[in-house]
Structure formats: structure tokens, C-alpha cells
Amino acid sequence: MRRRLLLSTLAVAVVAVLLLGIPLAYSTHRLLYDEAEQQVEREAATVVAGVNLKQEGKQSVIGDQIAKEFPSRYIVITLANDEVITAGVAPPKGAHVIKKTANDHGVRVQVSRDAADIEAEALRTLVLIGSLVVLGVGVAVGLAMVQARKLTLPLIDLAETADRLGSGNARPRRRRYGVPEVDRVAEVLDRSAVRIADLLAASREFASDASHQLRTPLTALSMRLEEMVEAAEYPDVVREEGAAAAAQVERLAAVVEQLLARAKHDPTGDAVPVDVDDIVAQQVEEWEPVFRREGRRLEVSGVPELTAVASPGGLSQIVATLLDNSLVHGDGTVTIHTKETATSIVVEVGDEGVGVPPELERRVFDRNVSGRWQGTGLGLYLARSLATADGGRLELIRARPATFAIFLRKGDEVLRARERVVSGPA
Template sequence: MRRRLLVSTFAVAIVAILLLGIPLAYSTHKLIYEEAEQSLQREAAIILAGVQLRWDSRQPITSEQIGHEFPGRYVVIILPNASVVTAGTVPPSRGQRLTDSRAAGGIHVDVSQNAQDVENEALRSLLLIAALVVLGIAVTIALAVFQARKLTVPLIDLAETADRLGSGDARPRRRRYGIPEVDRVAEVLDRSAVRIADLLAASREFASDASHQLRTPLTALSMRLEEMVEAADYPDLVREEGAAALAQAERLVAVVEQLLARARHDRTGAATAVAVDDIVAQQVEEWQPIFQRDGRRVEVTGERGLVAVVTRAGLSQIIATLLDNSLVHGAGRVTLCTKLTAGSVVVEIGDEGPGVPPDLERKVFDRSVSSGEGTGLGLYLARSLVAVDGGRLELVRARPAVFAIFLREAADVRAAGERLVIGPA
């Protein structure tokens, strides 16, 4: 592209210079000769008038005086008495000189100039024009090189940026070139780089979230299946454990759907009015055997019959995450307390362990923050899930740790005019 720009600019400049230079050279050459002829005519008229004045006043007419007044000219004066007065150097033959003649009152004047002098002056003018043409061509080449570089370097950079985006390097370069059109393309590429970086980050985040969110129900499902294997000799227990495993599988499907909705940046839209006691009882039933193996127990206290607007699978996952967090990081008895405060249904989960370290209190819900060997995603995802349904998750006490889930009460939603669908018990 740079070569094409140089060739096209150089060609246009040459054509423009030639179209201007050739007529200018011709006009200058013609003008110099015309000026020389007009100068001879004026000088001949002046000499004739001067000679007549001297002749009439009977003053002497000498060649020295004429030569001094008109240097570089060859003057021949024929007086009325047939005498001849000459001044200046005799030029070459008549074909190589310019001549003008004047006659009046019996006086005849011839003024001649060497044509070579006029030709030399015309040649100097043509050489000056040629030098200007060469200078113009040089300046044009320099400007063409500069302009070609100014246009091609940004395009090369933009091509490299696009290639980097295609290879997965989504860092914006934020480089501008002073050309509005090219700068606009650069801005579009930078915005695309930011969007691609966001998409890549969201994909990595989704993969991490999915792996973490699926781990808990899969663990519970595996334990249920182990119980089924151990209780194969007891049909009733097998049916009970099979139903529990099926519930875990359904919950796993709901979690996958929620994660896919988050990956699409959508709200689940599945929040309904559900009985909090049923979800709490379900989770206690699932997690009680696990805590009993560690010599711990789970107790439920507080008010009964509370109804909150929440995604059923989401609340189950949040409570499961908090119970898993208490199992790994806590100690002693775990208490689930349900209560109603200021229009919010609250589910508190606490234990008797050492609690949250002081340096983690303010960032316990941040992504990738953990006090142990965990991934640091559990509490972050739990808060994200409850926020989708218009609730919030807070650490109400650090030591021993007590987490509170604040949910919207069904009565407040009815007062606001929202349509409720009472979820299955």
C-alpha cells in the first residue's frame, strides 16, 4: 500500500508540475524577448529625440556621449549632412542581433543588441524554473513518504491489534494516530477488546462457579447412593434413600439452570412464594447424617410458617453452602433460626466454632477469599444467588460465626402488586 501511495502521489505531482512548468517556461522565454524588443524601441526613440535637440541647437554629437548613456548597445546615427556617428561594440551579423530603427527630420537612428545576451537571460530564467520544478518534485516525494508512513503505520498497528484479538490477547492498545477515520477504527477495536476480555472473564468465572456449585449436590448425591448400597437389604430404606437421591438430582438440575441463566446475564425469574420451613427441613434432613458422623448436630429454632419470595432451588443451595461452610470451618452445634423482622424473612445459620478471622470479616464474601483450603467461591456465589431474588446475605456475627439470609416476605410483595405463584410444598 505504501508503494502505491508513493507512486500515485509522485505521478500526480509530476503531471501538475509539468502542466504548470512548461507553459511558465514558454511564457517567460517569450516575455524576455518581447521586453528586449520594447527596450530597444524606447532607447531608439530617446536617442532620436536627443540627437534632434542637439542638432537643432547646433551642439556637438559624439559617440562617447551616446555610448556612455546607452552601454551595451551598438548605435548608428546618420545626420542630415550625411555624416555618421557610431557608439558601442559592433554586434555579430544581423541574424544574431536585435535591431530597431527610428528616423525623423533627416536623422536616422539604428539601435542594436547582441541576441546572445537576451538568450542568456532567458536561459537563466529557464534554469531557475527547472530548479523550482526539481525542488517541487523533491518536496512532493518527501511529503508523499511522510503521508504514506502516516497512513500505513496505523493500518499495520490495527492489523496487529486485530490479529491479537483473534489469538485471544484482548488487551486494548489505546493508541491514537491523529487521523479521525483511523482513530475511530482504533476506538472500535479497543471497545471490542474490552468486550472480548469481559466475555472471556465471564466464561472463566462461569466455569469456576459451575464447578463449585455442582460439587455440593454431587457430594450429597454420592453419599445418598452410598447409603442405598449399604441399605440394600432394607427395601423401605432403599426407597427412602432413592427418593432423597432423586431430590438431589433435581436440585442439581436446578443449580445448572441457574448457572446458565447467570452466564446469560439474566435473572432466573423463578422466584415464588414458598414455605421456608419445608426448605429448612429438607436441608437438615440431608445434612444431619453428615454432621452426626463428625459428632455434631443440627438444630432448628425460631418461628414457624414463614413464607418468603425466593427461588426454591436457590434458597436450598444457599443453606447448603452455609451448612457446608460450617461443617468445614466451624465446630460444635449448628443452629438454624427462622424469624420475621421488619418485613423480611430471616434465616440465621450459626455454629460454636472459632468464627471468621478479623482480617477476613470485611471481605468474607469476596471472590476467591478463603480462610482454609477452599476455593473461596461458596459465600460469594451464595450472596449472588440470594441477590437475584431480591434478598441479601450478611455476616451478622463474626465469632462465633452467624450468617443471616434476608428474604422478601410474601405479604410485602403482594402489597407492591407483584404476582405470586405459591411454590410446591
């Protein structure tokens, strides 16, 4: 911005100076020549009058005397009897001269002046005007530098303030710069910083309160499920369902902790190399009875023994969300397919239903977007957030029938990197 201000100010100054300086130089040059011609014309009239006065007094006209009175002039006097008298030195041939003639009572006088001295004076005047032009441009550039510094430094400071606000440092700086418009922006940023600080404080308080309020009932529910499993008289059914419910409660508690940590802007860093087969098998075990009751099948295919970097609770919750989405919105067999690409471990979940409607295809991961009236529109949104928190991503790779894919970092590469760090250079 500073460079643009300097260039624009310099351009304006140069244009303004040229618009004033060129006419001024031309007018001054023309004025010098006009004054020289008028002076020569007056001198010719003066010589004519002097010659006539001498003739009336019967005096002789002497050229040397006239030359002394009008130095640096070449004067040719033609009397009434055609006698020619010269005074001064004739200009060299080819020189630029100014000539004026005067006649009175039969006397003709021609006065010539070499224009070299006029040209020298005109050149000095042009040099003076050029110096003033350069001085004016220099002063304009200096003022432009001062003004640019006065404007750009506050803007750079305001940009740093805005960046601090974006990074979560919401402390107002309360700096003012002496420019009303810039001070207005600084004042607005300070007020925004106060509001953001209040919002962040309220968010952290809510996260703390929610963490306390949710942790207690989840712990109590987990304990009751354990007691139910231990006291069950029909272990084949109750123990299986109770164990599954207890596992879901534990996973739910882990997900709640992770979401609350994110709400407090405190990343947990729980992502570790995990066995994808274990996560998939756990979810199949929990969801297969539900799909069986609906007359549908749940199948697993793909490459076994893959290791991905993820938080176990988060990845389980993502797969559970996709299975629930297929159960509610999809149809037919649901397939969990695992594979490995050059850069990622991929877990695909797809069904044989009608798929995602075209109007929801681009917004399926947006908050509060749901395909059914009783839905909250948070499931896929939170699932993508959990994937992003683990350094992966969740994408809709096919709309009809719907197929979602979880892209995760490779766990074996992380393990090899850790081994290199621990072992050090060879």
C-alpha cells in the first residue's frame, strides 16, 4: 500500500508540475524575446531622433559615438542624401539576430542585436524553472512518504490486531493513531475484542458446566449397567445387551469429553494408531442385532489388518453415525469396506437405498441439515468434526446410493516416524 501511495502521489505531482511548468517555461521564453524586440525598437527610435536633432543643429553624425551609447548593437544609418553610417560590429553570418527599423524625416535607422545573450538568459530561466520542478516533486514525494507511513503503519497494526482476534487472543489493545477513520476502525476492533472475550468466557463456562452435569449421569448409568449385567439371571441375552450398552455409554462419555474439550479450545490429542478391524468389528457387533430386526444385513469387506491414526472413541462414533444414517435413510444391505490408498486408510460405509436427495447433496454435512423432519441435523456435522479433529476427513463419495468414506492417516507411517525419533540418527 505504501508503494501505491508513493507512486500515485508522485504521478499526481509530476502531472501537476508539468501542467504548470511547461506553460510557464514557454511564456517566460516568449516574454524575454518580446522584451528584447521592444528594446531594440525603442533604441532604433532613439537613434533616429538623435540623428535628426544633430542634422538640425548642423552637427556631424559620428558612428563611434553612437556605438559607445549603444554597445553590443550593430546600427546602420541611412541619411536623406543616401549616406550610410554604421556603428558597432556586425553580427557574424548565420547568427540569430533581432532587427528593428525606424524612419523619420528621410532618415532610416536599422538596429540589430545578437540573440545569443537572449538565448543564454532564456536557458538560465529554464534551468531555474526545472530546478523548481524537481524541488516540487521532491517535496511531494517527501510528504507522500510521511503520509504513507502515517496511514500504512496503523493499518499493519490493525491487521495484526484482527489476526490476534482470529487466533483467540481477545484482549483489546486500545491504540489510537491520530487518523479519525483509522481510529474508528481501531475502536470497533476493541469493542469486538471485548464481545469475543465475553463469548469465549461464556463458552468455557458452558463447557465446564456441561462437562460436570453430563459426567455424573453417564457414570451413574454405566454403574447401573454393570450391576445389571452382574445380577442378570439370563446371561445369554441380558449380558450381551448390557455389555453392548455399557460399551456405548463408555464411548458416549469419551465423545462428550472430546466435544467439550473442543468447545473449550483444548485439543485432546487422543489420536493414536488404532486397528481398524477392531473398531469395525465392535460396531458390527453392536449394530447387527438392530439391522437383523429390520430384516437387513450388515457386511464387512476389504483389506484386513489396517492401522490408522484416530481416537478410538471418535472413530467408533463416526462409524456408528454412518450406520445409523444408513439404517434410517438407506435400504438393503449395508457394507463396510476398508482399503488403503497411497496416502490414507479409507473406511467406506454404503447401502442400497435411494441415496441423498439432490437438494441436500452439497449441504449434507452442514449443521442443522436433516433429511427427515424429526432429525436434528447434527449427526453428520459432528461426525465430520470428529474426523477433522483426528487429522482426517469425512466425505460423501457417491450420492445415489449413498456411500460415505472416512479418510484417515496411516498408522504405520506414524509408528515408523516415532521409531526414527526415538532411535535418533544412525
